[in-house]
Amino acid sequence: MMKTARYQESIQRYLSQCNLCPHHCVIGDGKTGRCRVRENTKGEINLLTYGIVSSMGFDPIEKKPLYHFYPGKDIFSIGSFGCTLKCRFCQNWEISQDLPNHYSRMKRFAPEELVMTAASKKGNIGIAYTYNEPTVWFEFMLDIAAIARKYKMKNVMITNGFINPEPMDELLTFIDAFNVDLKAFTEEFYRTLTFSSLEPVKETLLRIKKAGKHLEITNLVIPELNDQTSDFTEMIHWISTCLGGDTPLHLSRYFPNYKLNQSATTAEDLKRLYNIAKTKLKYVYIGNLAGNGSQNTECPSCNSTVIYRNRYNVLRSGLQKNGTCKNCGEKISGFF
Numbered sequence: 155m156m157k158t159a160r161y162q163e164s165i166q167r168y169l170s171q172c173n174l175c176p177h178h179c180v181i182g183d184g185k186t187g188r189c190r191v192r193e194n195t196k197g198e199i200n201l202l203t204y205g206i207v208s209s210m211g212f213d214p215i216e217k218k219p220l221y222h223f224y225p226g227k228d229i230f231s232i233g234s235f236g237c238t239l240k241c242r243f244c245q246n247w248e249i250s251q252d253l254p255n256h257y258s259r260m261k262r263f264a265p266e267e268l269v270m271t272a273a274s275k276k277g278n279i280g281i282a283y284t285y286n287e288p289t290v291w292f293e294f295m296l297d298i299a300a301i302a303r304k305y306k307m308k309n310v311m312i313t314n315g316f317i318n319p320e321p322m323d324e325l326l327t328f329i330d331a332f333n334v335d336l337k338a339f340t341e342e343f344y345r346t347l348t349f350s351s352l353e354p355v356k357e358t359l360l361r362i363k364k365a366g367k368h369l370e371i372t373n374l375v376i377p378e379l380n381d382q383t384s385d386f387t388e389m390i391h392w393i394s395t396c397l398g399g400d401t402p403l404h405l406s407r408y409f410p411n412y413k414l415n416q417s418a419t420t421a422e423d424l425k426r427l428y429n430i431a432k433t434k435l436k437y438v439y440i441g442n443l444a445g446n447g448s449q450n451t452e453c454p455s456c457n458s459t460v461i462y463r464n465r466y467n468v469l470r471s472g473l474q475k476n477g478t479c480k481n482c483g484e485k486i487s488g489f490f
């Protein structure tokens with residue numbers, strides 16, 4: 155079953171425009187937009203992947219990564235195919251760029267089915283829309299999220315943030331927590347390496363903040379492409395002044411993938427950027443780097459460790475139930 159896509163307008167007979175993301179694709183009959191999952195059939199744009207799941211499973215929420223949103227809990231994670239971006243360094247390209255030729259023989263799930271699966275595991279906190287870019291799954295994601303909300307489950311979105319303001323505001327009514335990939339802080343990087351633009355991502359971040367939803371940011375550090383001290387310092391300044399110094403930041407180690415064969419980020423470079431980030435942000439983590447010791451959550455007031463992490467093993471021994479530091483009583487940012 156295909157599903158009529160939201161945020162579309164007719165340009166002329168059989169020619170329509172999709173306004174879900176800032177690409178504003180004008181799509182001819184029988185063609186798809188840049189994300190390749192929204193197709194025009196005789197003037198109507200449809201979502202080809204409604205109900206189609208590429209992967210699902212119960213993941214530790216730390217894996218998203220979200221470190222300040224019910225740490226140590228599991229979340230039912232689902233994804234499909236397609237993306238609004240074409241990052242040359244995509245770490246998930248098998249499902250975001252290398253799409254199946256057709257979807258007609260693939261199993262389709264009903265939203266209720268997935269919510270019931272999520273509810274079947276004791277202690278699971280909700281549903282995470284992740285793996286590929288969930289924006290392109292907009293209609294299906296919203297249908298699931300609305301039902302999940304009725305069952306008092308949390309909805310979490312892991313996204314590149316490249317979406318138009320109006321659909322974003324609609325998402326904000328259902329999604330409780332976001333991890334947004336802020337890939338770099340220059341338009342040139344976004345234009346040449348992701349084939350998109352930075353400004354809409356900043357707008358999304360500001361909207362999430364204004365709506366009071368939980369927000370964490372991931373920055374994949376790629377040698378020579380986005381690790382310059384000046385650009386990085388500017389990004390940290392913007393995060394701290396516009397989103398708040400208590401916004402958790404995950405610096406993620408890059409490994410060569412898809413169309414980029416730059417060598418992997420060094421531990422020294424990650425530490426250099428970590429030290430810059432820590433001058434303005436209270437919670438900074440390094441991901442994808444074994445044994446680096448930067449996964450624990452420390453109290454920004456007394457520096458004692460409130461949450462210990464060893465990969466996905468989480469020990470909240472320094473945190474009180476109300477989310478304050480056991481040692482000094484400081485409120486730790488997030489939901490616990």
Ligand code: SF4
Pocket residue numbers: 172173174175176177178179186187188189190192237238290
């Ligand atoms: S969601 Fe897809 S079809 Fe719509 S504007 Fe973005 S890339 Fe184009």
